[in-house]
Amino acid sequence: MTLRRLNWLELVGGAMVLSLVFVAILAPLIAPYDPTRAVAATFGDPGAPSIRFPLGTDQLGRDVLSRIIFGARISLVVGVAAMALTMAIGVTIGLGSGFFGGAVDLILMRFTDVMLSLPFLLLAMALVAVLRPSLLSVLLVIGVVSWTQVARVVRAEAMSMTARDFVLAARTLGAPAPRLIARHVLPNLVPIIVVMAMLGTSGTLLLEAALSFLGLGVPPPAPSWGRMVAEGTMYFRTAPWLAISPGLAIFYAVLGFNLLGYGVLGRRAR
C-alpha cells in the first residue's frame, strides 16, 4: 500500500499515532529533564511557563513538558495492552457465539447483555480499588470491562461468514470446527478486527485517563496524564496551565487513533 492510496483521515491519524510512538520510545532523548525529579526552585507553588520550562513546573518543581513526554509511555503501554486484552476476550466470545450458535450463543450473549447493562467506569473503579492500582491491575481491569462491543460486532460478522458457501463447502469436506474457524472464518474477520482495535485503543486510552484522574491509575511517581490533570485542578485558580497541557496530550492520542480507525472504516465501506 503506497502512501498515495491512503485517505486523508488515515494519513493524519497515522502520523499522529506514529509521532506518539516515537515520543514514547525516545522519551529519555527528547525530554529536557528527569520527569520525577524537582528541577525548579519551588516553595510548594507551581511555576509559570518560561523559556527554561515551556509548559511550566508543578507544585513539586518537576518539569511539566518532561512529564508529558514520559507520560506517553504509560498511556501507550496501558492503552495498547488493554486493547489487546479487550480484543482477545471480545473476539473469542464473539467468534464462539457466532460460529457455534445455539446454546453457546444464548449463554455468551446473555452474559454480554449483563455486562452491557453495568456502568463500565463504575465497575472498573470498584475492581481497581479492590485489586490496588498498579500497571497490571489497571490494564487487566480495562480489558475486562470493555470487550462487550467487540463481542457483538464480531458475533454478527462471524455469523454471516459461517453461513457462506465456502465455509459450508469446507464443512462438507469434513473440516473440523477448529480448522474451519482458523482457516476460513477468522481470516475473513481480520479487517473488522483491525478497525475495532484502532477505535478500541481510543476507548482504552480514555478509560485509563479517567481512572488515573480519579486516583485509580498507575501509581506515582510514574507520570500519567490523567493524574496530571487531577493534580492541576487543585491549582486551577492560580496555575490553570497545569491542567491544560496533559489534557491536550490525552486528546491528541485519542484523536489520532479515532481518525485512523475511521479512515480504515471508510475504506471498508467503499
Place this chain on the structure above:
Amino acid sequence: MLTYLARRIVFGAAVMVGTTLITFLIAFVIPADPAVTMAGAKADPQTLSAIRHQLGLDQPLYIQYAHYLDRAAHGDLGRSYVRRESVSALIANRFPATAILALAAMALSLILGIAMGSVAAAYRGRAADNTLLVVSLALVSMPVFWLGTMLLIAGGLYLRAFPLGGFSGPLSLVLPTLTLALGSAGYYSRILHTNLTDAMDQDYIRTARSKGLSSARAMLTHAMANAMLPLVTIAGIDLASMFSGVVLTETVFNWPGIGRLAYEAVFNLDIPLIMGIVLFSALLIVAANIAVDILYAWLDPRIRLERSR
C-alpha cells in the same frame, strides 16, 4: 404486542439477576474486611466477630447471596459501612441531582448530534461534511474530566458567568450539562450521518426524488424517519456510558449526585454502597432499554408485526 412486552420484561429481569450475581461476586473478591472498615483497625477480635455475625458475613456465600437477593427485591440494599445510613436512602437522596443533569445532557446531545449529523449528510462529500466529521471525532476524543475542567476555568474563572461547582439553580447546570453532552453529541452525529447517507441511497428516496421532491425535502421527510429510529435505541444503550460520564462530571463540578457518591464509596471501599449504586444504575439502564424497545416497536410497525408473530 403484549407478548413482545412480556418477553422484554422477563428478559430484563433475567439481566438484573445476572448483575446482582456479578456485583455480589466482586464484593467478595474485595479483600478489605467490612468489619475492620466499620470498627477500625485496632478493634479486638470479639468485636470484629460480633460485627461479622451481625452482618451475616460468617455464613456460606450462597446463603449470603440468597439473603442479598431477597433484601434487594424488597428495595433494601443494606447499610453503608462508612456512613451508617441506608443505601437506598442515600441513593434516593442523591438521585434528583443526577437525573436533572443526565436528562439535560441527553436532550442537548441529541439536539446537537441530530443537527450536526443531518447537516453533514446534506453536504455529503463536501467541505462541510469533512469539517463536521473532524469536529465530531474531536468531541468524541475529548476526556470528559478535562473538558469539564477547561469549561470551569473558562466559564467560571475567567468569564465569571457560572458558579465554580455545586448545584445552585439553573445557571450551575450549564457547564456540567455541556461537559456531559458534547462527547455524546459527536457520537450521535456520526451515527445519524451514517444512517442518513444509507437511507438516501434507498429506492424509496429515488422514487420520492423522481416525483419531484427536492433533495432536502426527501431527506427531512422520508430518510430522516428511518435514520432516526436506530438513534433511539443507541441513545437508550448509551445511558450506560452516560453514567460513566456522570461520575467524572460530578467529580469535577462537585455535583451532589450519585456519581460523586459512587466516587466516595469506591474510595472508602464501602461495599454495600458500591454494590447498591451499580445495581441501581443497572436497573435504570435495563428499564431504559425496555422503554426504548417499546417506543421502537410503537414507532416502527415492521418490528411490532415481526416480533409478535
